[in-house]
Amino acid sequence: MKVLLIGSGGREHALAWKLAQSPRLTALFAAPGNPGIAEHATISDVDIDDQAAVVAFCRDTAIDFVVVGPEAPLVAGLADRLRKAGIVTFGPSAAAAQLEGSKGFTKDLCAQYDIPTGAYRRFGNASEAKAYIEAQGAPIVIKADGLAAGKGVTVAMTMGEALAAIDDCFDGAFGAAGAEVVVEAFLSGEEASFFCLCDGRTLLPLATAQDHKRVGDGDTGPNTGGMGAYSPAPVMTPDLVARTMTEIIAPTMRGMAKNGMPFSGVFFAGLMITDKGPELIEYNVRFGDPECQVLMMRLKSDLLPILFACATGTLDTVTAEWHDETALTVVLASKGYPGAYAKGTPIEAIPAERNDAKVFHAGTALKERKLVATGGRVLNATAVGPTAAIAQEKAYQLVDGIVWDNGFCRRDIGYLAIERENP
Ligand code: AMP
Numbered sequence: 001m002k003v004l005l006i007g008s009g010g011r012e013h014a015l016a017w018k019l020a021q022s023p024r025l026t027a028l029f030a031a032p033g034n035p036g037i038a039e040h041a042t043i044s045d046v047d048i049d050d051q052a053a054v055v056a057f058c059r060d061t062a063i064d065f066v067v068v069g070p071e072a073p074l075v076a077g078l079a080d081r082l083r084k085a086g087i088v089t090f091g092p093s094a095a096a097a098q099l100e101g102s103k104g105f106t107k108d109l110c111a112q113y114d115i116p117t118g119a120y121r122r123f124g125n126a127s128e129a130k131a132y133i134e135a136q137g138a139p140i141v142i143k144a145d146g147l148a149a150g151k152g153v154t155v156a157m158t159m160g161e162a163l164a165a166i167d168d169c170f171d172g173a174f175g176a177a178g179a180e181v182v183v184e185a186f187l188s189g190e191e192a193s194f195f196c197l198c199d200g201r202t203l204l205p206l207a208t209a210q211d212h213k214r215v216g217d218g219d220t221g222p223n224t225g226g227m228g229a230y231s232p233a234p235v236m237t238p239d240l241v242a243r244t245m246t247e248i249i250a251p252t253m254r255g256m257a258k259n260g261m262p263f264s265g266v267f268f269a270g271l272m273i274t275d276k277g278p279e280l281i282e283y284n285v286r287f288g289d290p291e292c293q294v295l296m297m298r299l300k301s302d303l304l305p306i307l308f309a310c311a312t313g314t315l316d317t318v319t320a321e322w323h324d325e326t327a328l329t330v331v332l333a334s335k336g337y338p339g340a341y342a343k344g345t346p347i348e349a350i351p352a353e354r355n356d357a358k359v360f361h362a363g364t365a366l367k368e369r370k371l372v373a374t375g376g377r378v379l380n381a382t383a384v385g386p387t388a389a390i391a392q393e394k395a396y397q398l399v400d401g402i403v404w405d406n407g408f409c410r411r412d413i414g415y416l417a418i419e420r421e422n423p
């Protein structure tokens with residue numbers, strides 16, 4: 001099978017690495033790709049924002065299957081366009097991608113189908129939103145409705161912060177994404193992520209993971225795209241996984257189908273484990289980054305037939321086997337991230353892959369044949385071990401073998417899982 005992978009992050013490097021191991025694969029192409037992905041795929045310069053060009057590339061290259069990594073092309077309708085052209089594609093339609101593209105859409109679906117989530121209201125102007133917040137009190141959560149690169153959420157501990165967040169949204173801090181706002185009850189508990197494939201009528205649960213969103217050790221400082229992750233997430237007991245499937249994921253699948261937009265792709269559920277059980281914080285409609293990196297390290301099965309079955313409505317014919325071990329990834333970012341950072345700084349050395357440890361590339365590029373950092377999140381040092389503590393130790397050994405002066409990372413990824421191992 002000839003496959004085209006869309007995307008250029010650490011998530012796509014992990015997908016490329018895993019797809020490349022498939023005996024069913026005859027050729028792997030990637031666009032836009034990165035130097036890590038280039039170890040496993042032929043890089044294409046087709047513009048992924050030009051849907052007609054992507055279709056033309058698939059026809060010219062006789063691509064059998066397209067795997068879309070990031071959310072932006074899904075929300076823009078790339079999967080619809082490819083399917084219309086007769087090309088099998090992994091990833092939801094634009095209509096179904098509203099689960100990630102519009103927080104209000106997801107909250108309304110939860111209300112319609114009784115899916116546990118925080119109480120909420122949607123607002124199109126500041127004064128009504130503020131009146132509601134004043135009536136509810138803090139803590140309270142303010143969310144720009146649309147895609148805001150992970151930055152559109154304010155967990156306001158005080159009334160002042162909450163009102164300021166409303167002004168930010170309606171003053172255009174998140175562009176069109178902030179033209180509508182969701183105000184939501186604050187949920188307290190431990191967070192976890194759950195990944196499940198869906199072909200529209202069948203579900204295939206994958207695995208649990210937990211990420212670290214804050215930039216600083218001890219989960220302090222501003223939010224980022226994710227500074228590290230591990231899988232499994234020990235907070236997700238088998239009972240909580242079963243409840244997540246029956247109370248959240250299955251009703252979402254049925255509701256989306258009933259509402260005329262069957263979901264095909266990966267449900268990435270952000271959960272809060274509250275006193276009442278799992279509650280939905282948000283959906284993403286693609287693999288997490290860096291959660292995908294740890295999932296791929298734990299997946300024993302061949303990824304390609306699983307994703308193909310998902311895309312062709314035959315998910316009931318496949319299973320996914322997992323290593324019991326813990327996988328843990330540490331994100332190395334450019335100094336200054338998530339604020340301003342220098343681009344083009346040299347990366348002098350990356351340790352070679354071992355069967356239990358691998359560095360995935362995210363924001364890297366080749367400049368005059370030398371590897372440089374071009375993004376905020378740049379490398380993902382990923383390792384597996386029999387415990388979270390051992391996986392962490394191996395991941396940091398990998399980190400310490402990386403020579404990149406302008407990089408930094410958190411030093412405590414996985415601490416909650418390790419605390420659970422040593423109560
Ligand atoms: P999101 O961009 O929706 O993932 O939100 C970013 C982060 O905000 C989440 O990972 C949570 O830590 C936090 N958050 C979002 N919604 C809530 C909520 N209703 N209660 C408490 N924390 C929340």
Ligand code: GLY
Pocket residue numbers: 211225226284287288289290291
């Ligand atoms: N790591 C969080 C995300 O991919 O959205």
